[in-house]
Amino acid sequence: MRAKILIVDDDRDILLGLENRITWMGHEPVTAGNGKDALRLIEQGDVDLVLLDLELPVLSGLEVLERVRGASHSERRTEEDTSATYTTPLIVILTAFGTVERAVHAMQLGAFDFLTKPFSADHLTVVVKKALATVALHRQVDVLRQEVDDRYDHLVGTNAKMATQLTIAKQAASSDVTLLLLGETGTGKEVVARAIHRWSPRRSKPFVAINSAALPEHLLENELFGHEKGAFTGAVKREPGKIEVAEGGTVFLDEIGDMPLPLQSRLLRVLQDQTFYRVGGTQPVRTNVRFIAATNKDIRRAIQQGTFREDLYYRLAVITVTLPPLRERMDDIPALALHFLNRAVRMGIHRTCALSDRALQALQQYQWPGNIRELENVLARALILCPEDTLEPAYLHLENSLSPSATEAETGSPLRHYHESMDAYSRKFIEESLRRNGWNQTRAAEELGLQRTYLTKLLRQKDIPGRPSKDSSSSSEEDSH
Numbered sequence: 081m082r083a084k085i086l087i088v089d090d091d092r093d094i095l096l097g098l099e100n101r102i103t104w105m106g107h108e109p110v111t112a113g114n115g116k117d118a119l120r121l122i123e124q125g126d127v128d129l130v131l132l133d134l135e136l137p138v139l140s141g142l143e144v145l146e147r148v149r150g151a152s153h154s155e156r157r158t159e160e161d162t163s164a165t166y167t168t169p170l171i172v173i174l175t176a177f178g179t180v181e182r183a184v185h186a187m188q189l190g191a192f193d194f195l196t197k198p199f200s201a202d203h204l205t206v207v208v209k210k211a212l213a214t215v216a217l218h219r220q221v222d223v224l225r226q227e228v229d230d231r232y233d234h235l236v237g238t239n240a241k242m243a244t245q246l247t248i249a250k251q252a253a254s255s256d257v258t259l260l261l262l263g264e265t266g267t268g269k270e271v272v273a274r275a276i277h278r279w280s281p282r283r284s285k286p287f288v289a290i291n292s293a294a295l296p297e298h299l300l301e302n303e304l305f306g307h308e309k310g311a312f313t314g315a316v317k318r319e320p321g322k323i324e325v326a327e328g329g330t331v332f333l334d335e336i337g338d339m340p341l342p343l344q345s346r347l348l349r350v351l352q353d354q355t356f357y358r359v360g361g362t363q364p365v366r367t368n369v370r371f372i373a374a375t376n377k378d379i380r381r382a383i384q385q386g387t388f389r390e391d392l393y394y395r396l397a398v399i400t401v402t403l404p405p406l407r408e409r410m411d412d413i414p415a416l417a418l419h420f421l422n423r424a425v426r427m428g429i430h431r432t433c434a435l436s437d438r439a440l441q442a443l444q445q446y447q448w449p450g451n452i453r454e455l456e457n458v459l460a461r462a463l464i465l466c467p468e469d470t471l472e473p474a475y476l477h478l479e480n481s482l483s484p485s486a487t488e489a490e491t492g493s494p495l496r497h498y499h500e501s502m503d504a505y506s507r508k509f510i511e512e513s514l515r516r517n518g519w520n521q522t523r524a525a526e527e528l529g530l531q532r533t534y535l536t537k538l539l540r541q542k543d544i545p546g547r548p549s550k551d552s553s554s555s556s557e558e559d560s561h
Contacts, residue, residue, distance in 0.1 A: 083107045083128040083212050088118040088144075089174065090136055094197075098131060101201055105208065115139025119147055127169050129211050132191075134175040134182065141173060145189040170211045235268075235275055236419045237412030241404040246272070252399045253279035258351065260336075260396045261374035263403030266453030266529070269374040270334060272403065277330040282370055285329030288322045293338035294533055301343055302359050311360025323356065323367055330370045336396065337377030337388060338537075344389045351395045371396070406448040406455065413444050416452060420459045421471075433463055435471045442473040449509055450529060457529045507542050510535075519547050 085107050087098045095111055102109040110127060112118040115136040121127060122144070134141035148168055173186045173194035183194050192214065193207050235246060252259055253276045261269040270289060277287045295303060306321030323331055333339070339347070350356045351371060355364045373396045382388035406413070417435055425432050435443075448454055462475040510528070517523040525535040539546050 081128075081212060081216055083215070084110060084126060085208070086110045086112065086118065086121055086127040086130045086132075086169070088112045088115070088130065088136065088141070089133040090114060091133075094133075094174075098204070101204060102208070105205060107208075113137075115141065115144045119144050122148055122169060128215050129208065130169050130171045131174055131195075131208075132171050134173060134186070141175075142186065142189065145171065145173075145186060145191060149190045170215055172207055172211055235271065236415050237409060238415070239404070239409035239412045242409055242412070245401045245403060246275075248399065249276050249401050250279055252276070252401075254281065256370050257398040258371045258373070258396050259398070260379075260393075260400045261372065261403065262379075262400060263374075263376060264405045264451055265376045266451030267376075267403040267405055268452050269376075269403060270332065272401065273330075273332045273372045273374060276372060277332075277370075280330070280370065282329050286326045287330045287332065288326035289332040289334060290322050291334045291531075291534075292343075293335035293537060294531060297340040297343060300339070301346070304343070305346070305356050305358050305365075307359035308361045311358070315360070318358070321358065323350065323369060324365065326369045328368055330372060333371060333373040335375060336373040337375035337379055337382055341387070341389065344392050348389065348392045348395060351392075406451040410444050413455070414440060416455060417443060417459060420456050421463070424460055424463050433466060433469055433471055436473075439471050439473050439476060442476055442478055446478050449505055453529045457527075503542065506538075507544055510538060510542070510544055514544075514546075515548075521546060 085102050087095060087102065087109055088111075089095045089098070090113050092113075095113070099109040099111060110121060112121055116138040118130070118132065118136070119139060122130060132141045132144060136144075139147075148171065168190075170192040171190065173183070173191045174197060175182060175186075175194060176197040186194055192211050195204065195207060249259070249272060259273075259276065261272060263269055273289075274287055277283060290300075290303060292300060302319075302321065304321050304323055306319050306324055307315050309315055309318050333347075346356065350367070354368060355366050357364060377388075379388055379393055379397075383390045383393060417440065421433060421435065443455070443458075450457070458476055458478070459471075461477070462471050466472075466475045510524070513524040513527050514521070517527060521535055521539075522532055525532045528535065530538070536546075538544070
């Protein structure tokens with residue numbers, strides 16, 4: 081990268097020598113002869129790196145460091161203001177008084193490194209390259225964080241039921257209490273969990289998501305708690321788990337209702353005293369994280385069936401937020417559809433495409449068993465397949481999807497219990513997807529917006545055959561003759 085580097089020194093000879101070296105390295109030098117000018121240039125936010133002498137007129141190098149750190153802390157407190165563009169550059173101290181005390185003080189004030197005069201050109205080159213590599217890494221992290229924010233940073237809609245639940249979530253975000261998010265698959269539980277993290281004092285720390293249904297028990301244990309060297313075959317070094325990685329931040333336990341009972345016991349211990357043992361470890365590891373859990377299961381029924389610990393439920397459900405399914409917030413569909421269409425354009429999936437009134441009406445008449453995730457997938461598929469500038473109902477392919485009324489017609493009478501009705505409908509929905517994709521589970525999972533491993537688990541739970549039955553195969557053969 082070609083960087084803009086500010087050189088601050090009151091010695092003209094040193095200033096000229098550093099300027100020539102920075103130019104030789106292929107970067108753009110900017111100079112200042114006193115601390116006041118240096119602070120002004122830094123505050124303009126137009127430099128990538130600062131080489132700052134400690135002994136300066138007007139303002140000393142340490143005073144410049146203190147003011148830069150104060151501005152950085154102020155910016156951090158108002159980081160939700162997206163109009164703020166000022167970022168603090170890395171600062172390397174130049175000093176002829178290279179005592180340990182001064183160097184330590186400068187580093188405590190936020191200096192990246194220091195050089196003691198006189199220094200060689202090669203030493204300067206090494207320090208500058210290391211600093212610019214760190215700048216590049218910070219920018220890469222910012223880009224990745226922005227990509228995640230673009231993916232999850234939108235709570236779209238004004239539905240009254242949803243607004244009530246979000247009000248509860250916002251009130252709880254400022255504390256460290258554990259939250260339990262309830263709702264059907266695809267209702268946006270992870271989006272809300274990330275929003276709670278952003279609303280909380282832990283927003284500058286990591287948000288780490290763990291899918292409790294995606295891994296077998298022994299792998300999930302390792303994912304959560306990490307392991308010590310030699311804990312099992314292949315454990316050649318100590319590895320931290322996701323809980324350690326999230327230190328100071330938030331751990332999101334998705335699909336908590338599918339967590340195996342032995343791991344539920346270990347998790348309960350972490351929630352009680354914020355300590356755990358790595359796999360194969362003998363020393364307790366203390367942690368400071370906030371837990372948010374989510375599930376689409378009926379946890380009280382799971383407790384009655386003995387598949388979920390009651391004491392863990394009460395530890396998790398200090399505050400419960402229940403997200404309504406999309407069919408109960410149909411008034412949000414226009415805003416959600418516009419949001420997904422605009423995001424697809426930003427991601428380069430398709431050019432700008434409008435939704436016709438008939439298509440919008442079709443979206444609002446559909447029951448959305450897959451909720452918001454299904455809506456997003458339907459619109460993404462429609463955009464890819466639509467050659468025109470307006471999306472019409474034909475590109476949505478909703479006429480091929482089943483509705484609850486169709487399920488009732490096939491069974492002869494409506495199902496009496498809500499959970500029974502939805503279970504029967506989801507079975508039919510999955511089976512239809514498998515048939516459309518020639519019983520290829522990978523393609524069916526993609527169409528349904530599910531992970532391949534999660535679809536396999538659903539097939540087992542709902543006793544859905546993963547391939548056509550012999551009866552249907554033989555009848556197909558008879559029909560072909």
